[in-house]
Amino acid sequence: MELIHETGWADPPATTEPSLTGEITADVVVVGGGGGGMSAALRLAGSGTDVVLLEAKTLGSGPTSRNAGYITNSIAADPEMLGLLLRHERLRDLYRYAENAVHFAEDAIERHSIECEYRQEGIVIAAVSKGQLRHARRNAKVMARAGSSAELVDGRAAGLPQGFLGGVREGVGGTLNPGEFALGLREATITSGARVYEGTPALEITDTGGGVLVETPAGKVRARKALLTANAYSNSLSIAPRHLASPVWTSLVETEPVAPERLDEIGWTSRAPMVTLHMILESYRVTPRGTIVFGTRRLQTGRNPLPDRTPAQNVANDLVRGFRERFPGLRDIRPARAWGGWIGMSSTWLPVAGEASDNVLYSLACNGHGFAQAQYVGDLLARHVRGAPMHEDLAAIWHGRRRFWPSFVNQTTLSAAWLADRATDRLAVRA
DSSP states (O other): OEEOSSOSSSOOOSSOOOOOOEEEEEEEEEEOOSHHHHHHHHHHHHTTOOEEEEOSSSTTOSHHHHSOOEEOOOOSSOHHHHHHHSOHHHHHHHHHHHHHHHHHHHHHHHHTTOOSOOBOOOEEEEESSHHHHHHHHHHHHHHHHTTOOOEEEETTTTTOOTTOOEEEEEOSOEEOOHHHHHHHHHHHHHTTTOEEESSOOOOEEEEOSSSEEEEETTEEEEEEEEEEOOGGGGGGSTTSOTTSOEEEEEEEEEESOOOHHHHHHTTOOSOOOEEEOSSSOEEEEEOTTSOEEEEESSOEEOOSSOOOOOOOHHHHHHHHHHHHHHOGGGTTOOEEEEEEEEEEEOTTSSOEEEEEETTEEEEEOOTTSOHHHHHHHHHHHHHHHTTOOOOHHHHHHEEETOOOOOOOOSHHHHHHHHHHHHHHHHHHHHO
């Protein structure tokens, strides 16, 4: 199994945009060129705003192109727990926001004619034990009350692999090739009229009172407003709210091609993409190139400045071990390569947006389920920074200037969650 630094979904762009040198001015400067930053820049440029987009590497080279490729209306937290902690109206608002984010991402694919193998097939939150199946039933009830289109399904009737007992099927969303999507959104952004500077990390953002000043290694940007959409890298900037993001490394493994009849033999006749109901989820999907991509299961924390890296060998090995336990009929299938990326986890475990200062807005809409949501929030912030009334979906995640509690996302708690998941796996086997 090869451990690679880049995404395994697509090759990097053949050419890059120039880095910033000297001092320039703009109406709005967007810091961070992932899905959220690109969507914000597209909205601003399309409305005639003079916008500058700064990206430390190349647009979309971070988690936008490195994730498992799920467009989902999950809110990155356990629905049953959310049902206990949040008011009913708040929960309905969050599920409405998340579903609208899915449709926003789907519209972006069509609007920009992005060839990214999108399949509108929904996603199954799958149970691999009787305990998880009971949990799935409770989740389905909470989600239905919150207005989600999710439904409880039986594993055999839904064409899930042997060992997957059933779960909650989300009817909206599906899967795509995130690397190809990132390349397509990058091309749309570059040609939109936004001024794009790649290889240009922001070193400092200062709110000057009448505007903002962004300093980079070889230049400066002065603007009226700034949008901070740097995800896991946000904490490297002093203006970011304290405890905004806890950087977490997630890993993926891709197998060699698997013959379709092998998938039929193990019962995966629907080819439905799945995530499990573990504390730290596992994801499994079949790609259009006939491989299986699976990931997460074991997370690692980091501190800014975050290094370029590959998955750790022990983490990749653990993913493979988990794959073989879930799919004993495919134990002979070889893992081909592994890659990963840094994501930002909010201390609330929910998507958030707010104000870092009078002239600096921020978003953190990932938490492991944010491929579509990051884009949607970037667009909503762009509308808001132009003076539009706050959209109800932005209001649903608005944190304003409130402080964040210290996050309990650390290596100790993540390791404990992994151990708890493995313990429940062993109990399920004995049962």
